[in-house]
Amino acid sequence: xxxxxxxxxxxxxxxxxxxxxxxxxxxxxxxxxxxxxxxxxxxxxxxxxxxxxxxxxxxxxxxxxxxxxxxxxxxxxxxxxxxxxxxxxxxxxxxxxxxxxxxxxxxxxxxxxxxxxxxxxxxxxxxxxxxxxxxxxxxxxxx
Amino acid sequence: xxxxxxxxxxxxxxxxxxxxxxxxxxxxxxxxxxxxxxxxxxxxxxxxxxxxxxxxxxxxxxxxxxxxxxxxxxxxxxxxxxxxxxxxxxxxxxxxxxxxxxxxxxxxxxxxxxxxxxxxxxxxxxxxxxxxxxxxxxxxxxxxxxxxxxxxxxxxxxxxxxxxxxxxxxxxxxxxxxxxxxxxxxxxxxxxxxxxxxx
Ligand SMILES: Nc1nc2c(ncn2[C@@H]2O[C@H](COP(=O)(O)OP(=O)(O)OP(=O)(O)O)[C@@H](O)[C@H]2O)c(=O)[nH]1
Ligand SMILES: [Mg+2]
Numbered sequence: 001x002x003x004x005x006x007x008x009x010x011x012x013x014x015x016x017x018x019x020x021x022x023x024x025x026x027x028x029x030x031x032x033x034x035x036x037x038x039x040x041x042x043x044x045x046x047x048x049x050x051x052x053x054x055x056x057x058x059x060x061x062x063x064x065x066x067x068x069x070x071x072x073x074x075x076x077x078x079x080x081x082x083x084x085x086x087x088x089x090x091x092x093x094x095x096x097x098x099x100x101x102x103x104x105x106x107x108x109x110x111x112x113x114x115x116x117x118x119x120x121x122x123x124x125x126x127x128x129x130x131x132x133x134x135x136x137x138x139x140x141x142x143x
Numbered sequence: 144x145x146x147x148x149x150x151x152x153x154x155x156x157x158x159x160x161x162x163x164x165x166x167x168x169x170x171x172x173x174x175x176x177x178x179x180x181x182x183x184x185x186x187x188x189x190x191x192x193x194x195x196x197x198x199x200x201x202x203x204x205x206x207x208x209x210x211x212x213x214x215x216x217x218x219x220x221x222x223x224x225x226x227x228x229x230x231x232x233x234x235x236x237x238x239x240x241x242x243x244x245x246x247x248x249x250x251x252x253x254x255x256x257x258x259x260x261x262x263x264x265x266x267x268x269x270x271x272x273x274x275x276x277x278x279x280x281x282x283x284x285x286x287x288x289x290x291x292x293x294x295x296x297x298x299x300x301x302x303x304x305x306x307x308x309x310x311x312x313x314x315x316x317x318x319x320x321x322x323x324x325x326x327x328x329x330x331x332x333x334x335x336x337x338x339x340x341x342x
Contacts (some may be wrong), residue, residue, distance in 0.1 A: 047254055048195070048222075049234045051162035079162030081234060083222055087191035092217070094196060116254035118166050124231070125256065125337040128166060131227030132330055135185065137323030 045097055046082060051112040052100050053079035058108030065108065068099055073108050163232040168332060169252050170237040171277070172261035173269020177289040177319035178237035179221045181261060184325045186223020186235060195220045195251060220251065235329075238273070248276060257332040258284035261319070264297050267305050274308055283336040285313045287328045 054076040062073050071089050082100060086093045103109035118124050170178045182190045194217050221237040238248055260273045270286070277284040288302055297305070299314050308314070313335055317328040
C-alpha cells in the first residue's frame with residue numbers, strides 16, 4: 001500500500017451499538033446522541049486520529065443541521081481528527097464518534113478511518129522518521 | 144476498491160481537501176512526569192485536551208455474576224500533531240497518568256506506531272503500568288527518563304534494573320522542554336518500530 005491510504009469500508013454501520021464498553025459516565029453525552037454510544041467497526045471504535053472533513057453538500061446544507069452537528073460540519077471545512085473535533089467543540093469523544101457517523105450517513109461529512117496496518121508499513125515508518133529528522137532543535141519563530 | 148485508493152465511506156462526497164493519513168505515537172507515564180510538556184515542545188498546535196473513556200478491569204470478580212468487574216473512567220487526554228507532509232500527519236497522544244494496573248488504553252492505543260514511556264527517576268514506580276501495557280500489547284516502546292533540571296537522579300543502568308525492563312527496550316534520557324530532545328526521543332521510538340517491522 002502506498003502512503004496516504006486510508007481505509008474505505010463500504011458497509012453502512014449502524015449507530016446502535018450493543019457494546020457499552022466505550023460508554024462514558026457523564027449524562028450529557030447521551031442527551032446529545034439520544035442515548036446511543038459509539039458504534040464499533042469490527043469490535044473497535046473509530047481511532048482518535050480518524051480524519052473527518054465536511055462534504056460540499058454538508059457545507060451548503062449546514063443551516064438545516066442543529067447544534068453540535070452544525071458545529072462539526074462548520075469546523076470540519078478543515079480536515080481534522082475526531083480528537084481535534086472533540087477538543088475544539090468540547091464534546092466527549094464518544095459523542096463525536098456517534099455524530100460523525102450520523103453526519104456521514106447523511107452525506108454531510110466524509111470519514112476516513114486509517115488502516116491499523118500503518119504501524120507495520122515500512123514506507124510509512126521511514127517517511128515519519130525522515131520527516132521528524134528535519135525538525136530543527138528550536139522553533140524558527142521566536143516569541 | 145484498490146488498496147491505493149483513498150475513498151470516503153458511504154454516500155459522503157469527497158471534497159477537494161483530502162485529509163492526510165494520520166498515524167500516532169502514544170506518550171505515556173505517571174502523573175506529572177512531563178507528558179504534556181513533551182507534546183507541547185514539538186507539536187505544531189498548542190496541545191489540545193479531550194475526554195476519553197478508559198476501561199478499568201478491577202481486581203477480583205463481581206460477586207454475583209463472577210465476571211471481571213469493569214468500570215469506565217473518563218480521563219483528560221492531551222494531544223498534538225506534526226504534519227510530516229501533505230499526505231501524512233503524526234499525532235502524539237499523551238495518555239493520562241495512572242499508577243493503577245488494569246487500565247485498558249486500547250481505545251487510545253489501537254494502531255499506534257509506538258509508545259514513549261516517560262519516567263521521572265524520583266518516582267520510578269509510576270511508570271510500571273505503562274511499561275506492562277506496552278509489553279503486553281507488543282507495541283514498540285522506549286523508556287525516556289525526563290531529566291528534570293538537566294539531571295537524572297540515577298544512572299540508566301540503575302533505572303533499567305529498578306524498572307526490570309527487558310534489555311532490548313531502549314532507555315534514553317531527554318529533556319521534555321527541549322524540542323530537539325523530544326524529537327530525538329520520538330525518533331528512538333520510530334527507529335525501534337522500523338527495526339521491528341523489518342523483522
Ligand atoms: N524543570 C523541569 N520541569 C519540567 C520538565 N518537564 C516538565 N516539567 C514541569 O513539570 C510539571 C508537570 O509537567 P507536565 O508536562 O504537565 O506533566 P504531565 O505528565 O502532563 O502531568 P499530568 O498530565 O498531570 O499527569 C510542569 O510544571 C512542567 O513545567 C523538565 O524537564 N524539567
Ligand atoms: Mg498532562
